[in-house]
Amino acid sequence: MASDAEYIRFIKERGPILRDGARQWLELRSNLREIQFCGFKSLDQKHVDLWIFDPEYDSFGVARFKLGEKYGDKIEFIFTRLSDEHPAGTPQPPRLSQSMLVKAVRQRAADRAAKDRFSGAILLARNGRLLFQEAYGLADRAAGTPNRLDTQFRFGSMGKMLTAVGVMQLVEAGRVDLAAPIGTYLTDYPNLDTATKVTVAQLLSHTGGTGDIFGPEFEANKASLRDTSDYVSLYGSRAPEFSPGSRSSYSNYGFILLGRIIEKVSGLSYNEYIQRSILRPVGMTSTGNQPESIVLPRRAVSYMGSGARLKRADETLPLGGTSAGGDYSTVGDFQRFVAGLTSNRLLRRETLAKLVEGGVQTEDGQLARFDFGGSMPGAGRYIGHGGGAPGMSGLLLHSLDNGYTVIVLANRDPGTAESIALFAAHRLPAR
Incomplete structure (x- = not known):
């Protein structure tokens, strides 16, 4: 097997251009060995899209390459x-x-755990009845502490589900209007265009053009980003990246703003509102937002990388989770969340239906759905969300068509939980 240096030299000489350079190629190295190319999807003067099958995700996908402007130019890898x-x-x-x-x-799960490619917990249920639950791997590799079913894993963007439910509870109570511009609730919002043109519904569907929170500004300021108001102070002067409602682009900052709206309308901090209105009513006692500096005996250490490059991800973690995600929980707590939704203890039936089926019509006539589910082969229509960042990976899917629930949490990089959850979701019984 070639060394890292030999591999990078080969890529620079013969491979496509990669925007993030050597670091990204090293991260992709193990996955690229298994990806199968399945033919051309589309081709134009600027791009070529290739069908791929990724065994890691048990899913088909699209790899896009940007063509050079003239013959002999190297192509550039854009995304998968x-x-x-x-x-x-x-x-x-x-x-x-x-x-x-x-x-x-x-x-x-056993095969992947034996190769040190899965470390986490799995829960399968149908209509609330437990079918299978098991934990694998180590919560703390230095101490040799195994993962257990009550291990608390950081879950990334899965926290957006809590924010979406919190907003819809306020909609249900008549205190928030999905069609209202966000300045209705954030009356001192710094950027006037965002305040007057971006609606609550657009934040929920990622069509507001509000952008991301990660990048150089975040890295320079993350030690001081403690609550939603800190994020608004840092990013609130930005204008929308595109005409609000015209198209969809994933926006972590949009969900920060939804958390800020919850605070302004309820008079509580985001964490207090979520505790009172979601976690406590359904018994999610293992879900929380204590920072990494506080030692929690059941919280798993987050590990990034693989093989010889495996290391703790502490330095990449924010101070704590936000309304865009990043808290910690257990597979059992997320099952309680599903039970709270399906029994209409958290939202009335018609409100949940609006969250699942609603969205924003974009300029091209497409419906950008609220970020609370979707559909896929095998699972059909589902509610749920995934989440991932260095050292954390998770996915929750609850099929609305057959009542099956798949929950996987892991203390390893994105793809770890999905490798199990998507495999299960694609093979669910029809009834």
Whole structure:
């Protein structure tokens, strides 16, 4: 096997351009060994899109490359993304019986854990009845502490589900209007265009053009970013990146603003509101937002990288989670969250339906749905969300068509939990 230096030299000489350079190629190295190219999806003068199959995610996807302007120019690798579509003629994963599904998930998890490619916890249920739950790997590698079912894992953007439910509770109570511009509630918001043109619904559907929070500004200021008002102070003067409502672009900052709206309307801090209105009513006692500086005996250490490059991810972690995500929880607590939703203890039936089915019509006529679910082969229509950052990975899917719930949390990089959760979701029994 080539050394890292030999691998990077080969890529520089013969491979495509990669925007993030050597570091990103090293991160992609192990995954690229397994990716299967399945043919051309589309081609124009500027880009070529290739169908791929990624065994890590048990999913088809699209790899986009930017073509050079003239003959002999190197192509540039732009992105890979998962797709709900499949190349023509590609067989679908088989629908398994319930017992065979449990057996297959157990085997996949055991195989990956044995290769140190999975470390976390898994829960499968149907209509609230537990089918399978198990923990694998180590919560603290230095101490040799194993992961358990009550281990608390950081869950990244899965926290957006809590924010979305909190906003819809206030909509249900008549205290927030989805169609209202955010300046209705954030009366001192610094940028006038954002305050008057971006609506609550656009924040929920990532169509407000409010941008991200990560980058050089975040790295320079993260030690002082303690609550939603700190983020607004740092990013609030920015103008929208595009005409609000015209298109969709994932926005962590948009969910920070939703958290700020919850605070302004409720008179509580974001964490206090979520505790009172979501966590306590359904018994999510293992979910919280204590910073990394506070030692929690059941919280897993986050590990980034793999093999010889595996290390603690402490230095990359923010002070604590936000309304955009990053708190910690257990698979059991997230099952309680699903039970609270499906029993209409958190939202009335019609309000939940609005959150699941609603969205914003963009200029191209597409419906950008609120960020609370979707559809995929195998699972059909679902509610849920994924989350990931260095050292954390998670995915929750609850099928609205057949009542199955898949929850996986891991203390390793993005893709770790998805490798199990998507494998299960694609093979759910039809009924």
